[in-house]
Amino acid sequence: MSEPFLIGDMMTGGYGRGPDILHECTISVNPGEIAVIVGPNGAGKSTAMKAIFGMLNFRSGTVRLAGEDITALSPQDRVIKGMGFVPQVRNIFPSMTVEENLEMGAFIRKDDIRETMEQVYHLFPILKDKRRQAAGELSGGQRQQVAVGRALMTKPKVLMLDEPTAGVSPIVMDELFDRIIEVSRTGIPILMVEQNARQALEIADRGYVLVQGRNAHTGTGKELLNDAEVRRSFLGG
């Protein structure tokens, strides 16, 4: 099998000097794919994603983007390398307008950003209507769209979403998932952490079930949904 586009390979480590949270955990994603990390509470899902984004101290393991070892880079440098990250909370600039949020997303770019902004507005039409409104005044689902749009403004080569549907209603969740599929159709590989395992696995090309910081099950979304053990232990039958 050829090298995946983005891979966190055999990652072991924890926050600061704390105990290890991840144990030889491997997660990867390829262009056009949606990879989803699911697992019970405290399994290290968000931690695994933060590890790939450089917010964790590694004891061993590497992170490679398009074959290049980026394990030593800071999160800021990884953004420049083409990684877009949407944190779970505090992921927008609340007092700034939607349009300003998108502009700030493109802060590192020196070229014309209008085309990318149009693409984002095309993906999230509601943002175009609300572009002069302060992002903090929007609904939860709309704020998540701003957050994803902000990350897309750098024209990332890979997009990482930390629980994009946390705290939104089921209807909004479905809509967000639709939008995420649409983003993925533009060819950007998407890696996301999800609480809503069943829905997430339904749209996943690749699923990772983590238990206590280790890879417990790996497969396509369908395989995992049909896997008797995954269903029993974790999806609730």
Add this chain to the structure above:
Amino acid sequence: MDFLNGLVVLANFVLIPATSYGAQLALGALGVTLIYGILRFSNFAHGDTMAFGTTITILLTWSFQSMGISFGPLPTALLALPFGILATGLLLVGTDRAVYRFYRRKKAAPVILVIVSVGVMFIMNGIVRFIIGVGDQNFADGERFIISARDFKEMTGLAEGFALRTTQVLTIVVAVIVVAVLFWFLNKTRTGKSMRAFSDNEDLALLSGINPERVVMVTWFIVAGLATVAGVLYGLDKSFKPFTYFQLLLPIFASAVVGGLGNPLGAIAGGFVVAFSEVTVTYAWKKVLTYWLPDSLAPDGLVQLMSTDYKFAVSFAILIIVLLFKPTGLFKGQSV
């Protein structure tokens, strides 16, 4: 006629002075609020920053005067002002490099930075007194009045005079220009927007590739500009004395808190609220009321709610009331 006379007295002793004082406080409070929003601490050295900027401007004004350079009817201090701002900016950035940056890197709690700023305040306090002494300095020159009380009486035939001093009008005009430029900068330029982004959500700003050290440096220079302009305008309008500037800290903080710390619009509104409260509470209303009320109701006493010596009590009371009942201020700011 009585009504008009009363109005003239009110404008002369309350409206105009309070407006120019309010503009000075607003400029001061803008500086405090910017530091709070971006560097996340209350800067107690702000009053003495104003004093430092004014000191440099005064020294340059004197040397300009001795060289025979003047600004026609306007005060020479306006010519010296840009140099004063530059010197203050260098002092603030230097202080940041030497002191604040150390604590920022250690991610010190805001309360520690507040205490650090108290230390900086004492040092700046000393520097200013060292350079210019503790006494009163008068450095206003140029045309003193736009309308003098006697001209006004002759023009209108009213019994009461109305004087409009150059410095009062200058204060308001300069404040309007400075605020307009500041808001344009914060809302329209890339650097200004990155400062607001940094103030809104520091972590996300870092993720977006905004350079924190640059934001901090630009902030200090803007604060230097606001503080020096506020200090020079106050000094022209009244007079310059280091201790008075130290005392200005209280009404300035009251203004920033009333408006909502971290909110620039709030700082401006707060400045005027505090200035008008201070002036109206300490003003003797006898004359105005004598004109406006029927003779039978004319007051015997001065109708002064508080002696002017207590004017700081007004800002203090406002500060406490706001903190008790609306800690985030009139406009949406951060709570302290």
